[in-house]
Amino acid sequence: xxHGCKLSEVSIRATLELLILILIGTCARAAEADAQNxxxxxxxxxxxxxxxxxxxxxxxxxxxxxxxxGRRGLYAYSTxxxxxxxxxxxxxxxxxxxAEEVTVVLNDGRRFRAKVLGAExxxxxxxxxxxxxxxxxxxxxxxxxxxxxxxxxxxxFSNMFQVATGDEPVSxxxxxxAARTMLPTRRGSFDSPYDGQVYVVDAITNNxxxxxxxxxxxxxxxxAMIGKELRNSKSNTWVNYAVPISELTAITSQIITGxxxxxxxxxxxxxxxxxxxxxxxxxxxIPDVVQxxxxxxxxxxxxxxxxxxxxxxxxxxxxVNDELIQSCRALRDEFGFLESSDVLRLVIRRGxxxxxxxxxxQKKQPR
Amino acid sequence: xxxxxxxxxxxxxxxxxYESMAYAVDPSVVEAQRRRIEVVQRVASSVVAIxxxxxxxxxxxxxxxxxxxxxxxxxxxSSAGSFMKCGLNDGVLYDAVIVGIDPTGDVxxxxxxxxxxxxxxxxxxxxxxxxxxxAYAMGNPFLLATDFQPTxxxxxxxxxxxxxxxxxxxxxxxxxxxxxxxxxxxxxxxPLFNDKGELVGINGRASFEKRGRVNAGAGYAISINQxxxxxxxxxxxxxxxxxxxGATVTTSFDGAVxxxxxxxQSEAFRRGVRGGDEVVSxxxxxxxxxxxxxxxxxxxxxxxxxxxxxxxxxxxxxxxxRLQGLHRDTELMPNRRRPRAPRERPxxxxxxxxxxxxxxxxxRPMPTSAAPPAKPPSEHKHLFVKKDGYANYYYNQLExxxxxxxxxxxxxxxxxxxxxxxxGKNQQGNQFEFTLADKGLGLVLADxxxxxxxxxxxxxxxxxxxxxxxxxxxxxxxxxxxxxSVFTDLYYxxxxxxxxxxxKVDVLVSELTGVQSRWYLxxxxxxxxxxxxxxxxxxxxCQIRFQGFQTVQGRTFPTTLSIxxxxxxxxxxxxxxxxIGTPQSAASETQExx
Numbered sequence: 026x027x028h029g030c031k032l033s034e035v036s037i038r039a040t041l042e043l044l045i046l047i048l049i050g051t052c053a054r055a056a057e058a059d060a061q062n063x064x065x066x067x068x069x070x071x072x073x074x075x076x077x078x079x080x081x082x083x084x085x086x087x088x089x090x091x092x093x094x095g096r097r098g099l100y101a102y103s104t105x106x107x108x109x110x111x112x113x114x115x116x117x118x119x120x121x122x123x124a125e126e127v128t129v130v131l132n133d134g135r136r137f138r139a140k141v142l143g144a145e146x147x148x149x150x151x152x153x154x155x156x157x158x159x160x161x162x163x164x165x166x167x168x169x170x171x172x173x174x175x176x177x178x179x180x181x182f183s184n185m186f187q188v189a190t191g192d193e194p195v196s197x198x199x200x201x202x203a204a205r206t207m208l209p210t211r212r213g214s215f216d217s218p219y220d221g222q223v224y225v226v227d228a229i230t231n232n233x234x235x236x237x238x239x240x241x242x243x244x245x246x247x248x249a250m251i252g253k254e255l256r257n258s259k260s261n262t263w264v265n266y267a268v269p270i271s272e273l274t275a276i277t278s279q280i281i282t283g284x285x286x287x288x289x290x291x292x293x294x295x296x297x298x299x300x301x302x303x304x305x306x307x308x309x310x311i312p313d314v315v316q317x318x319x320x321x322x323x324x325x326x327x328x329x330x331x332x333x334x335x336x337x338x339x340x341x342x343x344x345v346n347d348e349l350i351q352s353c354r355a356l357r358d359e360f361g362f363l364e365s366s367d368v369l370r371l372v373i374r375r376g377x378x379x380x381x382x383x384x385x386x387q388k389k390q391p392r
Numbered sequence: 393x394x395x396x397x398x399x400x401x402x403x404x405x406x407x408x409x410y411e412s413m414a415y416a417v418d419p420s421v422v423e424a425q426r427r428r429i430e431v432v433q434r435v436a437s438s439v440v441a442i443x444x445x446x447x448x449x450x451x452x453x454x455x456x457x458x459x460x461x462x463x464x465x466x467x468x469x470s471s472a473g474s475f476m477k478c479g480l481n482d483g484v485l486y487d488a489v490i491v492g493i494d495p496t497g498d499v500x501x502x503x504x505x506x507x508x509x510x511x512x513x514x515x516x517x518x519x520x521x522x523x524x525x526x527a528y529a530m531g532n533p534f535l536l537a538t539d540f541q542p543t544x545x546x547x548x549x550x551x552x553x554x555x556x557x558x559x560x561x562x563x564x565x566x567x568x569x570x571x572x573x574x575x576x577x578x579x580x581x582x583p584l585f586n587d588k589g590e591l592v593g594i595n596g597r598a599s600f601e602k603r604g605r606v607n608a609g610a611g612y613a614i615s616i617n618q619x620x621x622x623x624x625x626x627x628x629x630x631x632x633x634x635x636x637x638g639a640t641v642t643t644s645f646d647g648a649v650x651x652x653x654x655x656x657q658s659e660a661f662r663r664g665v666r667g668g669d670e671v672v673s674x675x676x677x678x679x680x681x682x683x684x685x686x687x688x689x690x691x692x693x694x695x696x697x698x699x700x701x702x703x704x705x706x707x708x709x710x711x712x713x714r715l716q717g718l719h720r721d722t723e724l725m726p727n728r729r730r731p732r733a734p735r736e737r738p739x740x741x742x743x744x745x746x747x748x749x750x751x752x753x754x755x756r757p758m759p760t761s762a763a764p765p766a767k768p769p770s771e772h773k774h775l776f777v778k779k780d781g782y783a784n785y786y787y788n789q790l791e792x793x794x795x796x797x798x799x800x801x802x803x804x805x806x807x808x809x810x811x812x813x814x815x816g817k818n819q820q821g822n823q824f825e826f827t828l829a830d831k832g833l834g835l836v837l838a839d840x841x842x843x844x845x846x847x848x849x850x851x852x853x854x855x856x857x858x859x860x861x862x863x864x865x866x867x868x869x870x871x872x873x874x875x876x877s878v879f880t881d882l883y884y885x886x887x888x889x890x891x892x893x894x895x896k897v898d899v900l901v902s903e904l905t906g907v908q909s910r911w912y913l914x915x916x917x918x919x920x921x922x923x924x925x926x927x928x929x930x931x932x933x934c935q936i937r938f939q940g941f942q943t944v945q946g947r948t949f950p951t952t953l954s955i956x957x958x959x960x961x962x963x964x965x966x967x968x969x970x971x972i973g974t975p976q977s978a979a980s981e982t983q984e985x986x
Contacts, residue, residue: 037396040399077524186601190683192681197549198550199548228572228609229609232610
C-alpha cells in the first residue's frame with residue numbers, strides 16, 4: 026500500500042463502497058422485474074373500466090359543427106371542443122365557419138346556433154359562442170391541459186367523415202405521440218398557415234371534418250387540438266398533427282374575455298381615403314351584386330404583383346393584414362387605407378387550404 | 393492499480409445493469425402481448441381466405457359451424473358464381489358452395505365442403521361492444537396471404553350503432569361497428585373479434601377519400617346480432633330482402649323524429665299510423681334521430697313483427713307491425729351467372745354529377761375482380777340447384793324437408809277422401825261446425841251460417857272480420873293432406889319470433905291462387921304452432937294459433953284454435969269432434985305404420 030496516496034485511497038475506497046451499494050440495489054430491482062416477467066404477473070383487466078370511463082368523460086365535451094360548405098364538394102362539417110360551461114367552443118379556423126351562423130350539436134343531440142366570436146388564422150384557431158343562455162355544459166379547462174412526450178399513448182376524438190350526426194358521439198381513435206416538433210411548412214409543397222409547435226401522431230387522425238377535435242391522454246386529459254388535413258404535395262404524404270393546447274391558451278382566453286384585438290385601424294378615420302383598389306395589384310374581384318358578396322378573386326391580371334405573389338382565380342380573401350374580410354366591400358375598404366411601402370398580407374382560401382400571400386405595396390404609378 | 397481496475401469493473405457492471413433496467417418491460421405489457429398471441433392462435437383457424445373466380449379476386453370469410461357454414465360479404469362473392477375456393481390456415485384449399493345472400497345488408501352465407509369438423513368461431517354479442525374495446529380484424533387484405541395465414545390488425549372500437557348510407561349501391565350498413573383496426577381491400581367478409589376472441593362483426597366497408605383505397609382510420613363491420621336475425625333466412629338459400637315499415641321518417645324543425653310519408657297499403661297505416669306522428673320507439677329502442685330509426689329497420693328481415701310506439705296530440709299509441717319487403721323481387725336478383733364486372737360497384741375516380749350525393753368519406757365496398765366463375769367440382773355439383781329468386785334452391789329444399797317433418801309427424805292425412813267435419817264449442821259455449829268439402833267451405837256458429845264456394849268465385853272475408861277464416865281452414869286441410877303437390881309455391885322463409893315476441897319459429901310460406909299462408913313451427917321442437925292466411929296483399933291476415941293436441945283417427949290435431957286478426961282475438965274454438973273423411977278404397981287402416 027502506498028501511504029503517500031492516503032487521501033486518494035480514501036476517496037477511491039469510498040467511491041467503491043458507494044458503487045457497490047448502488048450496484049446491489051440496482052441488481053435487486055432488475056432481478057425483481059425479471060422474476061415478475063417470468064412468472065407472468067396477473068394481468069390487469071384487459072379494458073379497464075377507467076379506460077372506458079375516460080372515453081365517456083371526454084365525449085360530452087367534444088361537439089359536432091355543421092356550417093357553410095357543399096361548394097365544390099367541400100365538406101360542411103368539422104369538430105370542436107367546449108372550453109367554458111357557458112358554451113364557448115374552440116375549433117380550427119376553416120371554410121366551415123364562413124356562414125353567418127353555424128350549428129353546434131352536442132353529444133346528447135342538443136342543437137344550438139353558434140357565432141364566430143374571434144379567430145386567429147396564424148394559429149388556425151377560431152372560438153365560437155353558442156347562442157343560448159343559462160347553459161351548464163361539461164367543458165375542458167384549457168389551463169389544465171397537460172403535455173406529452175414521444176411514446177405517450179393517446180386517444181383522438183373527432184367527427185371525421187361525419188360519421189356521427191344527431192345524438193351520436195364522435196369517433197375515437199388510439200395512437201401514440203410520435204414526435205413533438207415544429208411543423209415544417211413550405212410554400213408550394215407543404216402549405217399551412219400554422220407553422221408552430223405540433224405533436225405528430227401515429228394514428229390517422231387528420232381526416233375530413235376532424236379538425237378541431239382533441240388529442241387526450243388515455244385517462245382523458247387534454248393535450249392538443251387536431252389540425253386540418255395536411256399533405257406534402259411533393260411526396261404525396263399526409264401528416265397527422267395536433268397543436269398543443271399551450272400554444273392556443275392565451276389567444277383563446279383573450280377571445281373569450283373579449284380582450285382579443287387583432288390589428289385595427291384607428292377609429293377616428295371614418296372616411297375611407299380610397300388609396301388603393303384590388304385592381305391596382307392585378308386582382309379582379311367577382312361582381313359585387315349582393316349585400317355581402319364573398320371576396321372571391323375572379324381573375325388575376327398577368328404581369329402584376331398579384332400574379333407573381335401566386336394569387337389565382339377562385340381564391341377567397343379571408344384576412345387582409347389580420348382584419349377579417351367578409352365581403353368585397355370590406356376588401357375594398359381595407360385596400361382603401363393602404364399606403365405605399367405597407368406590407369400587404371392576405372390570407373386566402375384555396376380549395377380547403379389556407380394560403381398566406383405577402384407583398385409590399387408599391388407606390389402607385391400615375392396613370 | 394488493483395483498486396482502480398476493481399473500480400472500473402464495478403462502474404462497467406453498474407452501467408450495464410442500468411442499461412438492462414432501462415428496458416425492463418412492465419409485466420402487464422408482456423401479459424397483454426401473451427394474451428393477444430393466444431387469442432390470435434385460437435381463432436386464426438376459423439378465418440377463411442376466399443378466392444372468387446380464377447384466384448384473381450376475393451376477400452375473407454369466417455366459419456361459424458363445424459359442418460362448414462361460413463359468413464362473408466355479398467360483394468366478395470357476387471361475381472364468383474355458385475362454387476368457389478377457400479383457403480384455411482391449415483394450408484388446404486377447400487371447395488365451397490353458395491348458400492344464401494343478403495345483397496342489401498351485404499352478407500352472404502357459403503358452405504365449405506369436405507369436412508364435418510371445421511374449426512369455427514364462437515359468436516359474441518355485438519350489443520355488448522363498447523367504444524374503446526379492443527378489436528381484432530382478421531382476413532386477407534391486399535390478398536397477401538398466399539399461405540392462407542390471415543393478416544391480423546388490432547385497434548379499438550371507435551363507435552357503435554353507426555349508420556352508413558347506401559352510397560352508389562344499395563348496400564346499407566345499419567347499426568354497424570366502427571373500428572380503427574386497419575381494414576383494407578381484401579379484408580371484406582372477414583371477422584371482427586372482440587378481446588375474448590368472440591365473433592362480433594363482419595368487416596366490409598371503410599371510409600376512403602383523399603388517401604386512396606387504403607385504410608384511413610375508419611372501418612366498419614356488420615354487427616353479428618344483425619346477421620343472427622338473418623341466419624336462418626340465409627340458410628334458406630334465398631335472396632334475402634331487408635325491411636321497410638311502409639313509411640319514411642324525417643326530423644321535424646324542433647328535432648323530433650316524425651313520420652313523413654306512409655303507404656296506405658302498409659300495415660303501419662292499418663294500425664293507425666299517419667304522417668306527422670312522432671316516432672317514440674321502435675323494436676323497444678327509443679328513437680332520437682333518423683339514423684337511429686334506419687339503424688333499427690336495417691337489421692331485421694322482412695316479415696318480422698316489431699313493436700312500434702308513436703305519439704299524436706300528446707297521446708301515445710303502441711302497436712305491433714309486420715315489416716314488409718324493401719325491394720321488388722326483380723331488383724334483388726344480381727346478374728351473378730354472367731362473368732362480367734358487377735354493375736353496382738363505383739370506381740373511386742368517377743364522381744357523380746349531382747353534388748348533393750357527393751358525401752365526403754364515402755364508405756365504399758372493397759373491389760373484387762370479374763374473372764370467370766370456377767367450374768363446379770363434379771362431386772359437389774348436386775349441392776347447387778338454380779331457381780329464380782334463390783341463391784341456391786338446394787338448401788331451401790333441405791330446410792323445407794326439415795320443417796315439413798314437424799307437420800308429417802302429426803300423421804298421414806292424405807289417404808282419406810271426403811269432407812272434413814270439425815265440431816266443438818266456442819268461447820261463449822256456442823256450438824260451431826265446420827264442413828270443409830272440395831266444392832265449398834261452410835261454418836255454422838251458434839245460429840249464423842257462413843259459406844265460401846270453391847268454384848272460382850272470389851274468396852271472401854267469411855266470417856266477416858276474421859280475414860277469411862274459412863279459406864284459412866281450407867289451407868290447413870291442404871297443408872295437412874298434400875302440401876307439396878297442391879300449393880303453387882311452397883318455400884322455407886327463415887325464422888322469426890312468433891308474433892314479434894314469442895318463441896323462435898321456422899316459417900314456411902305457401903301460395904295458392906293469390907292467397908298466401910305462413911306456417912309456424914317451433915325452431916327448437918318442430919311442433920306445429922299455428923299459421924296465418926292472407927287473402928290478398930294490403931289486407932290483414934287471419935291468424936290461427938294452436939293450443940294442445942289430441943289424437944283423432946290415429947292422427948294428431950289441435951285441441952283448441954285461437955283465432956285472431958291483427959293480433960286482436962276474434963274467438964277461441966275448442967274442438968270436440970273431428971272427422972277427416974273415409975279411408976280411400978282398398979286400403980284398411982294400415983296407414984299407422986307409415
